Amino acid sequence: MIFSGTVALLENRDLGHDNFLAVLDAPEVGQSMEPAQFVMVRAGEGTDPLLGRPYSVARIGEGPNGVTIQLIYKVVGRGTGIMAGLRAGAELSVVGPLGQPFPLPEDPQVPVFLVAGGIGIAPFPFLSARLLAAGCHPRLLYGARSSGDLVGRDLFPPGIEMEVATDDGSGGHAGFVTELLDRHLAALDTRTRQRAMAYVCGPTPMMAAADAVLARHESRGHLSLEAFMGCGFGVCLSCVVPLVGQETGYARICVDGPTFPAGSIDWHRSQSP
Numbered sequence: 001m002i003f004s005g006t007v008a009l010l011e012n013r014d015l016g017h018d019n020f021l022a023v024l025d026a027p028e029v030g031q032s033m034e035p036a037q038f039v040m041v042r043a044g045e046g047t048d049p050l051l052g053r054p055y056s057v058a059r060i061g062e063g064p065n066g067v068t069i070q071l072i073y074k075v076v077g078r079g080t081g082i083m084a085g086l087r088a089g090a091e092l093s094v095v096g097p098l099g100q101p102f103p104l105p106e107d108p109q110v111p112v113f114l115v116a117g118g119i120g121i122a123p124f125p126f127l128s129a130r131l132l133a134a135g136c137h138p139r140l141l142y143g144a145r146s147s148g149d150l151v152g153r154d155l156f157p158p159g160i161e162m163e164v165a166t167d168d169g170s171g172g173h174a175g176f177v178t179e180l181l182d183r184h185l186a187a188l189d190t191r192t193r194q195r196a197m198a199y200v201c202g203p204t205p206m207m208a209a210a211d212a213v214l215a216r217h218e219s220r221g222h223l224s225l226e227a228f229m230g231c232g233f234g235v236c237l238s239c240v241v242p243l244v245g246q247e248t249g250y251a252r253i254c255v256d257g258p259t260f261p262a263g264s265i266d267w268h269r270s271q272s273p
Protein backbone atom coordinates (compact mmCIF):
# COMPACT_ATOMS: atom_id res chain seq x y z
CA MET A 1 0.00 0.00 0.00
CA ILE A 2 1.51 3.34 -1.05
CA PHE A 3 0.93 6.20 1.35
CA SER A 4 0.47 9.71 -0.01
CA GLY A 5 -0.04 12.53 2.45
CA THR A 6 1.43 14.91 4.96
CA VAL A 7 3.70 13.86 7.81
CA ALA A 8 5.43 15.74 10.63
CA LEU A 9 9.16 16.30 10.87
CA LEU A 10 10.23 15.22 14.36
CA GLU A 11 13.95 16.03 14.12
CA ASN A 12 16.34 17.47 11.55
CA ARG A 13 19.84 16.75 12.85
CA ASP A 14 22.92 18.37 11.33
CA LEU A 15 25.48 15.58 10.66
CA GLY A 16 28.12 18.01 9.33
CA HIS A 17 29.47 18.73 5.85
CA ASP A 18 25.97 19.62 4.53
CA ASN A 19 24.50 16.27 5.58
CA PHE A 20 21.38 15.91 7.74
CA LEU A 21 19.26 13.23 9.39
CA ALA A 22 15.51 13.86 9.09
CA VAL A 23 13.18 11.87 11.35
CA LEU A 24 9.61 11.72 10.04
CA ASP A 25 6.53 10.61 11.93
CA ALA A 26 5.33 8.28 9.18
CA PRO A 27 3.99 4.97 10.53
CA GLU A 28 1.95 4.26 7.37
CA VAL A 29 5.14 4.42 5.30
CA GLY A 30 7.58 2.82 7.72
CA GLN A 31 5.62 -0.30 8.56
CA SER A 32 5.75 -1.68 5.01
CA MET A 33 9.11 -0.21 3.91
CA GLU A 34 11.94 -2.49 2.73
CA PRO A 35 15.66 -1.58 2.35
CA ALA A 36 16.47 0.52 -0.78
CA GLN A 37 12.87 1.48 -1.32
CA PHE A 38 12.43 5.23 -1.34
CA VAL A 39 10.01 8.02 -0.62
CA MET A 40 9.26 11.15 -2.66
CA VAL A 41 9.36 14.12 -0.29
CA ARG A 42 8.26 17.67 -1.01
CA ALA A 43 9.49 20.05 1.61
CA GLY A 44 8.42 23.44 0.28
CA GLU A 45 5.23 25.46 0.46
CA GLY A 46 2.88 25.85 -2.51
CA THR A 47 4.55 25.03 -5.82
CA ASP A 48 8.17 25.62 -4.77
CA PRO A 49 9.58 23.12 -5.42
CA LEU A 50 6.92 21.71 -7.73
CA LEU A 51 8.16 18.12 -7.61
CA GLY A 52 9.10 15.88 -4.73
CA ARG A 53 12.65 14.59 -4.35
CA PRO A 54 13.53 10.89 -3.90
CA TYR A 55 15.20 9.71 -0.67
CA SER A 56 16.10 6.23 0.50
CA VAL A 57 15.00 5.31 3.98
CA ALA A 58 18.07 4.99 6.20
CA ARG A 59 16.40 3.67 9.32
CA ILE A 60 13.05 2.68 10.73
CA GLY A 61 12.68 3.89 14.31
CA GLU A 62 10.16 4.15 17.08
CA GLY A 63 8.07 7.27 17.38
CA PRO A 64 5.07 8.84 19.08
CA ASN A 65 2.67 7.15 16.65
CA GLY A 66 4.53 3.86 16.33
CA VAL A 67 7.06 4.08 13.53
CA THR A 68 9.35 6.79 12.17
CA ILE A 69 11.28 6.83 8.93
CA GLN A 70 14.72 8.40 9.01
CA LEU A 71 16.41 9.93 5.97
CA ILE A 72 20.07 10.84 5.60
CA TYR A 73 20.37 13.58 3.00
CA LYS A 74 22.97 15.89 1.55
CA VAL A 75 22.19 19.45 0.53
CA VAL A 76 22.90 19.78 -3.19
CA GLY A 77 20.20 22.16 -4.46
CA ARG A 78 16.80 23.71 -3.96
CA GLY A 79 14.79 20.78 -2.57
CA THR A 80 17.41 19.53 -0.15
CA GLY A 81 18.27 23.12 0.81
CA ILE A 82 14.67 23.87 1.79
CA MET A 83 14.53 20.62 3.77
CA ALA A 84 17.70 21.51 5.69
CA GLY A 85 16.11 24.76 6.87
CA LEU A 86 13.07 23.06 8.42
CA ARG A 87 12.59 22.63 12.16
CA ALA A 88 10.80 19.93 14.15
CA GLY A 89 7.05 20.33 13.71
CA ALA A 90 7.23 21.23 10.01
CA GLU A 91 4.98 19.28 7.65
CA LEU A 92 6.26 17.40 4.60
CA SER A 93 4.40 15.82 1.68
CA VAL A 94 5.48 12.20 1.40
CA VAL A 95 4.69 9.42 -1.09
CA GLY A 96 5.96 5.90 -0.49
CA PRO A 97 7.20 3.24 -0.15
CA LEU A 98 8.26 3.26 -3.82
CA GLY A 99 10.54 1.05 -5.91
CA GLN A 100 12.04 -2.41 -5.60
CA PRO A 101 13.99 -3.36 -2.45
CA PHE A 102 17.37 -5.07 -2.19
CA PRO A 103 16.76 -8.85 -2.11
CA LEU A 104 18.47 -10.53 0.87
CA PRO A 105 20.90 -13.42 0.26
CA GLU A 106 19.27 -16.86 0.39
CA ASP A 107 22.23 -18.21 2.39
CA PRO A 108 23.25 -16.08 5.40
CA GLN A 109 26.71 -17.68 5.46
CA VAL A 110 27.95 -16.05 2.22
CA PRO A 111 30.27 -13.02 2.53
CA VAL A 112 28.18 -9.85 2.27
CA PHE A 113 29.66 -6.47 1.37
CA LEU A 114 27.85 -3.14 1.57
CA VAL A 115 29.64 -0.71 -0.74
CA ALA A 116 28.72 2.93 -0.19
CA GLY A 117 29.97 6.07 -1.91
CA GLY A 118 29.22 9.41 -0.27
CA ILE A 119 25.52 9.93 0.42
CA GLY A 120 25.04 6.46 -1.06
CA ILE A 121 25.41 5.40 2.58
CA ALA A 122 21.70 6.23 3.01
CA PRO A 123 20.02 2.82 2.47
CA PHE A 124 22.63 0.82 4.38
CA PRO A 125 21.77 1.24 8.09
CA PHE A 126 18.29 -0.18 7.30
CA LEU A 127 19.70 -2.94 5.09
CA SER A 128 22.24 -3.80 7.81
CA ALA A 129 19.50 -4.24 10.39
CA ARG A 130 17.63 -6.60 8.06
CA LEU A 131 20.78 -8.56 7.19
CA LEU A 132 21.73 -8.99 10.86
CA ALA A 133 18.20 -10.15 11.65
CA ALA A 134 18.52 -12.71 8.83
CA GLY A 135 21.77 -14.06 10.35
CA CYS A 136 24.15 -12.45 7.82
CA HIS A 137 27.47 -10.81 8.74
CA PRO A 138 27.71 -7.73 6.52
CA ARG A 139 30.89 -5.70 6.13
CA LEU A 140 30.51 -2.03 5.23
CA LEU A 141 33.01 -0.55 2.77
CA TYR A 142 32.41 3.22 2.84
CA GLY A 143 34.14 5.69 0.57
CA ALA A 144 33.98 9.48 0.44
CA ARG A 145 36.02 12.40 -0.79
CA SER A 146 37.35 13.24 2.68
CA SER A 147 36.99 11.88 6.22
CA GLY A 148 34.49 14.63 7.18
CA ASP A 149 32.15 13.30 4.48
CA LEU A 150 31.98 9.85 6.10
CA VAL A 151 28.72 10.64 7.90
CA GLY A 152 26.17 8.37 9.51
CA ARG A 153 28.42 5.59 10.77
CA ASP A 154 26.84 5.88 14.22
CA LEU A 155 23.43 5.14 12.68
CA PHE A 156 24.37 1.52 11.99
CA PRO A 157 23.32 -1.27 14.32
CA PRO A 158 26.11 -2.76 16.45
CA GLY A 159 27.87 -5.73 14.87
CA ILE A 160 28.68 -4.25 11.47
CA GLU A 161 32.33 -4.40 10.46
CA MET A 162 33.38 -1.18 8.73
CA GLU A 163 36.25 -0.08 6.54
CA VAL A 164 36.57 3.36 5.02
CA ALA A 165 38.33 4.87 2.04
CA THR A 166 38.88 8.52 1.17
CA ASP A 167 39.94 10.10 -2.10
CA ASP A 168 42.29 12.52 -0.30
CA GLY A 169 43.72 9.91 2.08
CA SER A 170 42.41 11.72 5.20
CA GLY A 171 40.82 8.52 6.54
CA GLY A 172 41.22 4.79 5.94
CA HIS A 173 42.37 3.51 2.57
CA ALA A 174 43.67 6.32 0.34
CA GLY A 175 41.79 5.67 -2.89
CA PHE A 176 38.45 4.45 -4.16
CA VAL A 177 36.13 2.26 -2.13
CA THR A 178 35.85 -0.08 -5.10
CA GLU A 179 39.53 -0.94 -4.52
CA LEU A 180 38.56 -2.26 -1.08
CA LEU A 181 35.85 -4.39 -2.68
CA ASP A 182 38.33 -5.69 -5.23
CA ARG A 183 40.84 -6.55 -2.49
CA HIS A 184 38.26 -8.42 -0.39
CA LEU A 185 36.91 -10.44 -3.31
CA ALA A 186 40.44 -11.27 -4.52
CA ALA A 187 41.23 -12.72 -1.08
CA LEU A 188 38.38 -15.26 -1.29
CA ASP A 189 38.67 -18.68 -2.88
CA THR A 190 36.85 -19.05 -6.21
CA ARG A 191 33.77 -20.81 -4.88
CA THR A 192 33.28 -18.37 -1.98
CA ARG A 193 33.87 -15.40 -4.27
CA GLN A 194 31.19 -16.62 -6.67
CA ARG A 195 28.71 -16.93 -3.83
CA ALA A 196 29.60 -13.56 -2.24
CA MET A 197 27.01 -10.79 -2.41
CA ALA A 198 27.64 -7.05 -2.68
CA TYR A 199 25.11 -4.26 -2.28
CA VAL A 200 26.23 -1.02 -3.89
CA CYS A 201 24.94 2.57 -3.70
CA GLY A 202 26.75 5.75 -4.66
CA PRO A 203 27.54 8.06 -7.55
CA THR A 204 27.11 6.60 -11.03
CA PRO A 205 30.85 6.29 -11.88
CA MET A 206 31.46 4.44 -8.61
CA MET A 207 28.61 2.04 -9.30
CA ALA A 208 29.87 1.38 -12.82
CA ALA A 209 33.32 0.65 -11.33
CA ALA A 210 31.85 -1.65 -8.65
CA ASP A 211 29.84 -3.47 -11.32
CA ALA A 212 33.06 -4.09 -13.27
CA VAL A 213 34.82 -5.42 -10.13
CA LEU A 214 31.92 -7.81 -9.47
CA ALA A 215 31.97 -9.01 -13.08
CA ARG A 216 35.73 -9.61 -12.98
CA HIS A 217 35.41 -11.74 -9.84
CA GLU A 218 32.17 -13.38 -11.01
CA SER A 219 30.58 -12.25 -7.77
CA ARG A 220 26.94 -11.38 -7.28
CA GLY A 221 25.52 -8.01 -6.38
CA HIS A 222 22.72 -5.50 -6.49
CA LEU A 223 23.09 -1.82 -7.28
CA SER A 224 20.77 0.96 -6.12
CA LEU A 225 20.84 3.59 -8.86
CA GLU A 226 20.42 7.34 -8.71
CA ALA A 227 18.79 9.55 -11.31
CA PHE A 228 16.80 12.70 -11.72
CA MET A 229 13.27 11.68 -10.93
CA GLY A 230 10.11 13.62 -11.66
CA CYS A 231 7.18 11.54 -10.50
CA GLY A 232 8.61 8.48 -8.73
CA PHE A 233 5.96 6.09 -10.05
CA GLY A 234 6.83 5.38 -13.66
CA VAL A 235 4.96 7.99 -15.64
CA CYS A 236 7.37 10.81 -16.52
CA LEU A 237 10.24 8.62 -17.89
CA SER A 238 12.90 11.05 -16.60
CA CYS A 239 14.83 8.28 -14.83
CA VAL A 240 15.31 5.63 -17.54
CA VAL A 241 18.49 3.56 -17.72
CA PRO A 242 19.64 1.30 -20.60
CA LEU A 243 19.84 -2.44 -19.96
CA VAL A 244 22.51 -4.83 -21.21
CA GLY A 245 21.65 -6.86 -24.29
CA GLN A 246 18.64 -4.78 -25.24
CA GLU A 247 19.61 -2.37 -28.02
CA THR A 248 16.56 -0.24 -27.38
CA GLY A 249 15.65 -1.54 -23.94
CA TYR A 250 15.35 0.81 -21.00
CA ALA A 251 14.18 0.38 -17.43
CA ARG A 252 12.65 3.04 -15.22
CA ILE A 253 14.72 3.47 -12.08
CA CYS A 254 11.67 4.53 -10.06
CA VAL A 255 9.51 1.44 -10.63
CA ASP A 256 11.81 -1.24 -12.10
CA GLY A 257 14.57 -0.16 -9.68
CA PRO A 258 16.18 1.62 -7.98
CA THR A 259 17.82 -1.78 -7.37
CA PHE A 260 19.15 -3.76 -10.31
CA PRO A 261 21.20 -6.96 -10.37
CA ALA A 262 24.92 -6.47 -11.02
CA GLY A 263 25.66 -6.90 -14.72
CA SER A 264 22.29 -5.66 -15.95
CA ILE A 265 23.07 -1.97 -16.68
CA ASP A 266 24.59 -0.93 -20.00
CA TRP A 267 27.02 1.65 -18.57
CA HIS A 268 28.41 2.53 -21.98
CA ARG A 269 25.03 3.57 -23.35
CA SER A 270 23.99 5.19 -20.05
CA GLN A 271 26.99 7.53 -20.15
CA SER A 272 26.71 8.43 -23.84
CA PRO A 273 25.15 11.82 -24.64
Ligand SMILES: Cc1cc2nc3c(=O)[nH]c(=O)nc-3n(C[C@H](O)[C@H](O)[C@H](O)COP(=O)(O)OP(=O)(O)OC[C@H]3O[C@@H](n4cnc5c(N)ncnc54)[C@H](O)[C@@H]3O)c2cc1C
Pocket (backbone or CB within 6 Å): 038, 049, 053, 054, 055, 056, 057, 071, 072, 073, 074, 075, 076, 077, 078, 079, 080, 081, 119, 122, 123, 225, 226, 227, 228, 229, 258
Ligand atom coordinates in the same frame (compact mmCIF):
# COMPACT_ATOMS: atom_id res chain seq x y z
C1 LIG B 1 16.05 6.28 -5.54
C2 LIG B 1 16.84 7.49 -5.05
C3 LIG B 1 17.16 7.58 -3.72
C4 LIG B 1 17.88 8.69 -3.25
N1 LIG B 1 18.18 8.73 -1.92
C5 LIG B 1 18.84 9.82 -1.44
C6 LIG B 1 19.12 9.90 -0.04
O1 LIG B 1 18.76 9.02 0.74
N2 LIG B 1 19.79 10.99 0.39
C7 LIG B 1 20.18 12.00 -0.47
O2 LIG B 1 20.79 12.98 -0.03
N3 LIG B 1 19.92 11.93 -1.78
C8 LIG B 1 19.26 10.89 -2.28
N4 LIG B 1 18.98 10.82 -3.61
C9 LIG B 1 19.38 11.96 -4.46
C10 LIG B 1 18.42 13.11 -4.21
O3 LIG B 1 17.12 12.75 -4.65
C11 LIG B 1 18.88 14.38 -4.93
O4 LIG B 1 20.08 14.82 -4.35
C12 LIG B 1 17.82 15.47 -4.79
O5 LIG B 1 16.72 15.15 -5.62
C13 LIG B 1 18.38 16.81 -5.18
O6 LIG B 1 17.33 17.75 -5.09
P1 LIG B 1 17.63 19.30 -4.98
O7 LIG B 1 16.36 20.02 -5.30
O8 LIG B 1 18.28 19.63 -3.68
O9 LIG B 1 18.70 19.55 -6.09
P2 LIG B 1 18.48 20.14 -7.55
O10 LIG B 1 18.34 21.61 -7.41
O11 LIG B 1 17.41 19.39 -8.27
O12 LIG B 1 19.89 19.78 -8.18
C14 LIG B 1 21.09 20.33 -7.59
C15 LIG B 1 22.32 19.64 -8.16
O13 LIG B 1 22.32 18.24 -7.81
C16 LIG B 1 22.39 17.45 -8.97
N5 LIG B 1 21.45 16.34 -8.79
C17 LIG B 1 20.14 16.41 -8.48
N6 LIG B 1 19.59 15.21 -8.36
C18 LIG B 1 20.58 14.33 -8.61
C19 LIG B 1 20.65 12.91 -8.64
N7 LIG B 1 19.59 12.12 -8.39
N8 LIG B 1 21.84 12.34 -8.92
C20 LIG B 1 22.91 13.10 -9.17
N9 LIG B 1 22.92 14.46 -9.14
C21 LIG B 1 21.76 15.05 -8.87
C22 LIG B 1 22.00 18.35 -10.13
O14 LIG B 1 22.75 18.03 -11.27
C23 LIG B 1 22.41 19.71 -9.65
O15 LIG B 1 23.75 19.96 -9.98
C24 LIG B 1 18.29 9.72 -4.14
C25 LIG B 1 17.96 9.62 -5.48
C26 LIG B 1 17.25 8.52 -5.95
C27 LIG B 1 16.90 8.42 -7.39
